[in-house]
Amino acid sequence: MIEKVNLSHPDKVADRIAGAIVDLAYRAEENPKIAVEVLIGHGRCHAIIETTAQLYKADICYAIARIAGDVETDIVIVPQDTHLSENQADGVRCGDNGIFKGMPLTAEQKELSGVAHNIYEKHPTDGKYILDGIRLIICQSNTDAEELKNAYPGAEINPLGGWTGGTDVDTGATNRKLGSDMADSVTGGGLHGKDLSKADVSVNIYAFLKAQKTGQPVQLVCAIGDREVDGIPYADIVAQAREYIDSIGGFEKFAEWGLF
Incomplete structure (x- = not known):
């Protein structure tokens, strides 16, 4: 789910x-x-x-x-x-306390991410999507429901009918959609609005990427001021996270879809 x-x-x-x-x-x-x-x-x-x-x-x-x-x-x-x-004055050290989990993405999670990306390419308006086994629920604002029904036969499209969406209909707050950003990797703090010294950013990214590479769950804990996490220098974790953020075009781009 x-x-x-x-x-x-x-x-x-x-x-x-x-x-x-x-x-x-x-x-x-x-x-x-x-x-x-x-x-x-x-x-x-x-x-x-x-x-x-x-x-x-x-x-x-x-x-x-x-x-x-x-x-x-x-x-x-x-x-x-x-x-x-001052915690960072004498070198790169862990910028927060936290517990972190990286989980390999499931086929279902990858499939729904693909659905969300594909729909948004054609319909760049507020949308929310759920996949639970074979049940696909698509809520897409300002969109012809018949077009989506043809593209996704059997999906439930806008169960309550058409809607407007966006910030004129609802409020938005930072880090409120962590499940959408992280799938089963959600544990502690959110990914967005913070620099790379913060464990919520760098350790979450590191744990997620490690889980995708190894195909195994990753569980980590750190305290503010730690110089090592997962047996490697915290500076290396920050460097890996920086490389990932740079590869996708920055923190704003990272915020668009999260980790997948």
Whole structure:
């Protein structure tokens, strides 16, 4: 059983805005420390940003408008806590406590991800999809249901009928769709709105990629300040996560679909 949402879902809009702000921080500094929370809906976007990087509200507003359209903004930028920043002063160390799990993707999860991507290519509007065995549920806004019925015979299409979707209908919040982003790998914190020193980002990515490579579950635990996780330097885990983020085009792109 798996649920997937597309990148126009309100929660993913919030994730994408948070990712875009993290991208801005990485353009300002090589290794910024940043944590972003976004709440968006009904014409307003609230963003709280803790960061070491010099960010400008005009750049943030431009990113919000590019992703979410014409909305009022409420942006708060504050310095990251000095104790947290000092944790990284003498080298790359684990930026958070947490437990983490990487799980190999199942055929069902890969299939639904393919369905979600394919539908969004033709219908780039708010959508949510569920696959439970042979039961496929497709909820796609602003779309001809007959076209989807023809493409996916036997699927349940918009069970309550047509709908509008988007942030004018519902609110979105950062890291609220972790199942959609991580499948069975969900344990601790969310993937989005944070720099690579945060274990929620780097250790989650590392554990997921290791599980896909080995075909076996991965379970890890770390404490803030750890220099090693899974028997390797934390700096190596951050480097692997950075390579992955770079390969897909940055944190905003990462936020669109998560890990699969």
